[in-house]
Every structure is written in C-alpha cells, then in structure tokens.
Amino acid sequence: xxxxxxxxxxxxxxxxxxxxxxxxxxxxxxxxxxxxxxxxxxxxxxxxxxxxxxxxxxxxxxxxxxxxxxxxxxxxxxxxxxxxxxxxxxxxxxxxxxxxxxxxxxxxxxxxxxxxxxxxxxxxxxxxxxxxxxxxxxxxxxxxxxxxxxxxxxxxxxxxxxxxxxxxxxxxxxxxxxxxxxxxxxxxxxxxxxxxxxxxxxxxxxxxxxxxxxxxxxxxxxxxxxxxxxxxxxxxxxxxxxxxxxxxxxxxxxxxxxxxxxxxxxxxxxxxxxxxxxxxxxxxxxxxxxxxxxxxxxxxxxxxxxxxxxxxxxxxxxxxxxxxxxxxxxxxxxxxxxxxxxxxxxxxxxxxxxxxxxxxxxxxxxxxxxxxxxxxxxxxxxxxxxxxxxxxxxxxxxxxxxxxxxxxxxxxxxxxxxxxxxxxxx
Ligand code: DSN
Numbered sequence: 001x002x003x004x005x006x007x008x009x010x011x012x013x014x015x016x017x018x019x020x021x022x023x024x025x026x027x028x029x030x031x032x033x034x035x036x037x038x039x040x041x042x043x044x045x046x047x048x049x050x051x052x053x054x055x056x057x058x059x060x061x062x063x064x065x066x067x068x069x070x071x072x073x074x075x076x077x078x079x080x081x082x083x084x085x086x087x088x089x090x091x092x093x094x095x096x097x098x099x100x101x102x103x104x105x106x107x108x109x110x111x112x113x114x115x116x117x118x119x120x121x122x123x124x125x126x127x128x129x130x131x132x133x134x135x136x137x138x139x140x141x142x143x144x145x146x147x148x149x150x151x152x153x154x155x156x157x158x159x160x161x162x163x164x165x166x167x168x169x170x171x172x173x174x175x176x177x178x179x180x181x182x183x184x185x186x187x188x189x190x191x192x193x194x195x196x197x198x199x200x201x202x203x204x205x206x207x208x209x210x211x212x213x214x215x216x217x218x219x220x221x222x223x224x225x226x227x228x229x230x231x232x233x234x235x236x237x238x239x240x241x242x243x244x245x246x247x248x249x250x251x252x253x254x255x256x257x258x259x260x261x262x263x264x265x266x267x268x269x270x271x272x273x274x275x276x277x278x279x280x281x282x283x284x285x286x287x288x289x290x291x292x293x294x295x296x297x298x299x300x301x302x303x304x305x306x307x308x309x310x311x312x313x314x315x316x317x318x319x320x321x322x323x324x325x326x327x328x329x330x331x332x333x334x335x336x337x338x339x340x341x342x343x344x345x346x347x348x349x350x351x352x353x354x355x356x357x358x359x360x361x362x363x364x365x366x367x368x369x370x371x372x373x374x375x376x377x378x379x380x381x382x383x384x385x386x387x388x389x390x391x392x393x394x395x396x397x398x399x400x401x402x403x404x405x406x407x408x409x410x411x412x413x414x415x416x417x418x419x420x421x422x423x424x425x426x
Contacts (some may be wrong), residue, residue: 029418032382032409034344036178036205036318036365039234040372040418041271042278048271049236057263061253076270083276087211090219090242092249095272096256096264097239100204100228103256104130104173105137107224107241110248110255111198112170114141119163119197120173121155122146124348124356126320128177128202145169149350153311155179157187164195174218175202175226178347178363180299180314185221198223206316208232208367211279212288215316223248232291232317232367235275238268287370291317294366297376301383305391310349310361318365321386322349328393330359337362340389340402341409342382372416385409 028040041049053073059066062074062081080095097103112118118138120131125148129136132144145167150156164172174188185201192199201218207227209215218225225242229235241256243249257264278284299309299319308322323333330346337344347363354360364386366379374382385405392401 030410030413032342033368034342034364036363037231039367041234045236045271045274048274049267051267051270053270054267056266058266059263073266076273080269080273083273084240087276087279088219088242091244094241094252094256095269100239101130102260103226103239103241106255106260107200107226109259110251116142116170117145117167118142118171119145119169121176122148125149125350126176126179131173153350154181161191164191168195169197171198171200173200173202178320180316180319181311182216182315185216185218189221201225204228205231209288209316212285214288214292229272236268236271238272291366291370293376294370294379298379298383301380305387317367318363320347320349320361320363322361324360326390328390330362333362333390336389336393340405372418374416
C-alpha cells in the first residue's frame with residue numbers, strides 16, 4: 001500500500017503536506033530511533049489507522065450508541081475490548097481514550113473530585129506530567145503530592161507510605177515516564193488500602209512487556225489501570241483503561257464518555273484491535289524478550305564504557321543515562337546525537353540540578369529499533385556510537401567523528417529497513 005491515495009483531492013495532489021509526510025518517513029527510516037515512548041507499528045495497524053471507520057460517529061458503547069449505522073464499528077470495538085482483556089487477564093476495558101493523558105483524566109474524573117489529594121511520582125523523579133504536575137489539570141484541580149526515588153534511584157516506598165498517611169490521598173498513582181525499574185504494585189496496593197485510597201497504575205511504558213509476562217502486572221493489585229497503546233505495546237496512538245471491578249468499570253465508562261470525550265475514534269479503535277491481536281501472538285513474546293535484552297545490553301555497555309545509568313541499570317525497555325561525568329547537558333547530547341543519526345530525548349535525572357530545558361540526562365529505549373529487527377550485538381554497537389559522540393563533544397575532530405557516526409547509523413538503518421519500498425510516493 002502507498003500513501004498516494006491519501007493525498008489526492010480531486011485531481012490536485014496536496015504536494016506540500018505530502019512532502020512533509022515523505023520527509024518524516026525518510027527521517028524515520030534513516031535515524032536510529034531510541035525515544036523510549038515511540039515504536040513502529042505494523043503495516044496492518046497502519047492500514048487500520050487509515051481505514052474508513054474514521055468516517056463514523058459512534059458516541060456511546062457497542063449496542064448503546066447515539067447514532068445509527070454502528071453495526072460494524074461495534075464489531076471493531078468489541079474485538080478490541082475482548083482482545084485487550086485477554087492480553088492482560090482482566091475483566092473490563094474501555095478502549096476509547098484518545099490518549100494516555102485522557103485515560104488518566106478519565107480515571108481521576110471517575111474516582112475523585114476536584115480538591116481531593118492525588119499522590120503520584122514527581123515529574124522530576126521520573127513521573128508523568130499527568131500524575132499531578134503543576135501545569136496540568138491533575139495538578140490544578142487536585143491537591144497533588146509527589147513521591148520520588150531514593151538516592152540509589154529506586155522508588156522510595158517508605159516515602160510513599162509516609163506521604164499517604166500524612167495526606168490521605170483519594171488516588172495513589174503507580175507508574176512513570178522515565179523509571180526503568182520494576183514497580184511493586186502489590187506494595188502500592190497495600191499502602192493504598194492502609195489509607196482507603198484507590199490505586200491507579202499507569203503502565204503506558206511497560207504495557208508490552210507486561211503483556212509478554214516480562215514486567216510485573218498490576219492486574220489484581222490496582223483498582224484501575226491506564227495505558228497508552230503505542231509504546232512497547234506497538235499499537236496506534238491512543239489510550240486504554242482496564243479494571244477488574246464492575247462498579248469502577250461503569251464509572252470509568254461514564255467518565256470517558258460523556259465525561260471527558262465525545263465521539264470515539266473508531267479507526268483508531270480498529271487499529272487497537274489489530275495491535276492487541278498482534279500482541280496475543282507468540283511472536284510478540286519473542287519481540288518483547290528482545291526489547292528487554294536489547295535494553296539491558298545498551299545500558300550495560302554504556303556502564304562498561306564509564307557512564308552512570310540512573311539506578312545502575314534497567315528492568316525494562318528504557319534507561320536514563322546520567323551525563324554528569326561527561327560535563328554535557330541532556331539538551332546538547334540530544335542535539336549532538338540527532339546530528340549523528342540517533343534520536344533520543346533529554347531527560348531530568350533524579351535530584352537534577354539543571355532546569356528541565358537543559359537536564360543532566362538522556363532517556364534511551366529499545367522498543368522501536370527492536371521492531372526493525374536489531375539484536376543485542378547491534379545495540380552494543382549503538383551504545384558504542386552514543387559514547388563516542390558524547391565523550392568526543394567539544395574535542396578536536398568532533399565534527400569528523402559525528403560524520404563517521406552518521407555513516408554508521410545510516411548503514412545500520414539500511415540493514416534493517418522500515419516498511420516496504422512502495423510506502424512512499426515516487
Ligand atoms: N510523553 C510520553 C513519554 O515520552 O514518556 C509519555 O506520555
């Protein structure tokens with residue numbers, strides 16, 4: 001399938017937009033993608049994203065819609081729900097959230113009231129914006145209290161307990177955006193129970209590994225579980241909410257629609273169904289295993305080369321690299337690496353002294369390049385390239401070294417092609 005049909009309006013092709021899409025396709029093909037929250041969906045998921053279900057309004061839920069003509073989109077939504085429940089071993093799912101942020105907001109709307117306390121991991125410690133950060137609804141409408149990590153970079157459960165006892169949160173959020181270690185959801189639940197709080201687990205980053213049994217599952221521990229569908233789960237951009245509790249499921253359904261959202265994006269729900277189908281296949285377990293092995297290899301190699309990894313390593317697809325030793329900021333590292341053909345993002349390290357626009361670290365992940373087929377030896381090579389570029393920064397010959405690295409990253413990308421040749425217009 002090619003993009004051709006999508007960009008023709010009558011006889012006039014939208015060349016301006018088409019050029020941008022093709023440039024983006026080229027960028028994705030030619031860069032070593034290490035952004036921990038990104039992945040490459042399959043051709044099948046991509047086709048579903050572009051399918052005719054985008055034309056359909058379907059406010060409500062299967063069998064209870066506010067529009068006629070919903071027979072076939074109902075099939076898609078029921079498939080998505082049934083598959084994601086099977087994937088995670090839970091009873092109820094809402095597959096309508098447009099994003100992880102809206103999934104989180106829906107759970108807050110279902111289980112708390114403005115002014116209630118929510119206790120989540122602080123953004124600067126590895127938490128997500130929507131877990132109580134000041135500029136978001138979660139920080140403005142609720143009284144947000146933050147926990148963090150200890151000096152070794154591991155979740156400080158004693159602090160979670162202390163803050164829970166002191167502030168009596170309505171919801172405790174377990175989950176993170178840049179935390180690479182296992183989360184003890186049972187321990188979080190025990191703390192939540194001790195203060196009568198709901199436990200919400202945000203597994204956006206870890207979902208694919210959880211589905212494959214390679215990371216702890218919050219099912220059975222959390223009252224509500226939110227996730228995105230596009231990170232390690234390798235589906236379309238979107239969100240999902242899971243629960244085992246029927247009463248909570250009902251509240252969540254009402255919170256997603258009509259509480260927070262209007263019409264669901266049925267083409268995206270169709271694509272979620274495809275992605276969940278793919279994640280149920282044995283090959284996905286193998287993929288997830290490779291994601292984990294590759295991530296551990298990359299972190300271990302960087303350590304071997306002398307860099308610090310926050311918490312000393314990783315239990316998942318991502319790591320946060322502490323650049324303090326190299327006297328280089330995350331911002332500079334992000335730019336330098338991008339010029340050398342490696343895409344990642346600047347990231348605060350716990351107790352960072354630099355502001356969020358600079359940071360002392362970068363976050364790297366293995367999910368996307370593992371989808372292209374790279375193995376541990378390739379990730380070891382990538383770690384070497386990262387070290388070469390960053391340790392050479394500011395030294396004579398650095399521009400030349402970056403050029404050499406760019407040739408090498410192009411070679412790697414060429415060896416592991418992304419999508420068929422006909423995906424782009426000639
Ligand atoms: N912004 C995503 C991430 O990069 O982790 C989470 O929403």
